[in-house]
Amino acid sequence: MAGIASDMIRGNTDTILLRFLCEKDSYGYEINKQILKLTDGQYGLNEATLYTAFKRLERAGYITSYWGNENQGARRRYYTVTQEGRAAYEANRNEWQNAKRLLERLIEDGKD
Amino acid sequence: MAGIASDMIRGNTDTILLRFLCEKDSYGYEINKQILKLTDGQYGLNEATLYTAFKRLERAGYITSYWGNENQGARRRYYTVTQEGRAAYEANRNEWQNAKRLLERLIEDGKD
DNA sequence: TAAGATACCTTATCTGTCAAGGTATATTGA
DNA sequence: TCAATATACCTTGACAGATAAGGTATCTTA
Numbered sequence: 352m353a354g355i356a357s358d359m360i361r362g363n364t365d366t367i368l369l370r371f372l373c374e375k376d377s378y379g380y381e382i383n384k385q386i387l388k389l390t391d392g393q394y395g396l397n398e399a400t401l402y403t404a405f406k407r408l409e410r411a412g413y414i415t416s417y418w419g420n421e422n423q424g425a426r427r428r429y430y431t432v433t434q435e436g437r438a439a440y441e442a443n444r445n446e447w448q449n450a451k452r453l454l455e456r457l458i459e460d461g462k463d
Numbered sequence: 464m465a466g467i468a469s470d471m472i473r474g475n476t477d478t479i480l481l482r483f484l485c486e487k488d489s490y491g492y493e494i495n496k497q498i499l500k501l502t503d504g505q506y507g508l509n510e511a512t513l514y515t516a517f518k519r520l521e522r523a524g525y526i527t528s529y530w531g532n533e534n535q536g537a538r539r540r541y542y543t544v545t546q547e548g549r550a551a552y553e554a555n556r557n558e559w560q561n562a563k564r565l566l567e568r569l570i571e572d573g574k575d
Numbered sequence: 576t577a578a579g580a581t582a583c584c585t586t587a588t589c590t591g592t593c594a595a596g597g598t599a600t601a602t603t604g605a
Numbered sequence: 606t607c608a609a610t611a612t613a614c615c616t617t618g619a620c621a622g623a624t625a626a627g628g629t630a631t632c633t634t635a
Contacts, residue, residue, distance in 0.1 A: 356565075360565070361473055361474055362470030453472070453502045458559050
């Protein structure tokens with residue numbers, strides 16, 4: 352997933368994770384599969400990026416975590432979005448929409 | 464211009480500069496003023512970012528530069544986009560449009 | 576004559592991403 | 606039975622782009 356596309360998504364990683372956690376508690380591996388599915392396999396988070404982002408969000412107080420009690424299969428660390436996390440998601444979503452508008456002007460309006 | 468919005472634009476800096484240079488030869492200070500104008504003052508490149516990007520583009524062979532012969536005022540380094548630069552702009556623009564579509568799915572489709 | 580605008584540049588530092596490595600368990604097919 | 610694959614987590618070191626802060630030099634304006 353290297354290259355420009357991933358650099359374009361940079362800065363939105365946290366927002367994407369929060370979006371999924373706003374729907375329901377989940378864990379890293381599952382969220383990444385959902386991302387891949389939603390993008391038809393065009394985008395997925397590198398694992399190091401994924402777990403770094405979870406740590407960042409937890410440190411910021413936007414999510415909390417707990418171990419699931421799987422009685423079979425690999426263990427899972429579940430994440431729950433906090434009230435602050437929901438607010439951050441809304442704010443980030445607005446920021447994305449604003450940034451999108453600006454980029455459309457800056458990149459696309461100069462079409463030949 | 465710190466914060467999330469600037470991180471969202473990261474990865475598009477080169478594309479933005481190429482877009483302006485595809486219209487006409489220009490120099491750093493002028494392009495930055497155009498960016499500010501197009502975004503109603505909402506976004507402008509940090510100078511260090513700006514000149515770093517020019518260097519990167521020149522090293523990549525996407526632009527060339529020459530000193531303008533101003534007989535008054537501060538000296539200006541003008542940039543010209545190359546054929547490869549135009550091709551890169553088109554490719555980047557497509558990548559941006561693709562990334563935009565993905566981000567809309569990943570961020571916006573989960574609306575409440 | 577000082578302040579502000581124009582115009583360029585460098586350095587050190589920060590942050591997010593990523594490749595590469597690791598651990599452990601369960602399932603599936605040869 | 607046993608190797609491969611999928612699930613699921615984590616850490617480390619390196620890299621690239623963005624930035625704050627500093628600098629230089631000229632011209633205009635109050």
